[in-house]
Amino acid sequence: MAKISFDDAVARIVTVDGRYAPDAYRFVKESLDYTIKTQKRRRSRHAEPQHVSGNELLEGIRRHALEEFGPMARTIFEHWGVHRCEDFGEIVFNLVDSGIFGKTESDSRADFQGGYSFEEAFDKPFRPTRPLLTRRCLGRPDTARPAKPAKRSVSKRTPSSPQGS
Numbered sequence: 001m002a003k004i005s006f007d008d009a010v011a012r013i014v015t016v017d018g019r020y021a022p023d024a025y026r027f028v029k030e031s032l033d034y035t036i037k038t039q040k041r042r043r044s045r046h047a048e049p050q051h052v053s054g055n056e057l058l059e060g061i062r063r064h065a066l067e068e069f070g071p072m073a074r075t076i077f078e079h080w081g082v083h084r085c086e087d088f089g090e091i092v093f094n095l096v097d098s099g100i101f102g103k104t105e106s107d108s109r110a111d112f113q114g115g116y117s118f119e120e121a122f123d124k125p126f127r128p129t130r131p132l133l134t135r136r137c138l139g140r141p142d143t144a145r146p147a148k149p150a151k152r153s154v155s156k157r158t159p160s161s162p163q164g165s
Helices: 006-016 022-042 054-079 085-097 118-126
Strands: none
Touching: 006 022, 006 085, 022 054, 022 085, 054 085, 054 118
């Protein structure tokens, strides 16, 4: 049996299961490579690449997405049909079923359930950490402000000036 190319496998998968855009599959593959590369840096350079668990891949996807897409990550994923971590699991197992990715006996779609909230993972890092400026600071009137006390006029007397003149 001839080995099928990644792009051909994705084209076949998308024909049968059109839930996710082809770019979502490419991104998951890039994220797997990113995760393996990150793990290799932490381990000795001569160690064999180890198996990547579902949780490790989800973390790699999160980090890779933040680096690649920044605050647009969640919007891009939604455009691709990916709305939660379970969708990444579906993509991974579609690639496993097509022979592109491998798996161990203990790997399952359940490994991707409840990974993280997309709002927490992709939106929260870009929210302001300080309170927003008040309207007054932005040059817009607040709600009714208390009036400033009127300045009192104080006559200036110098010690040399005659009094009562």
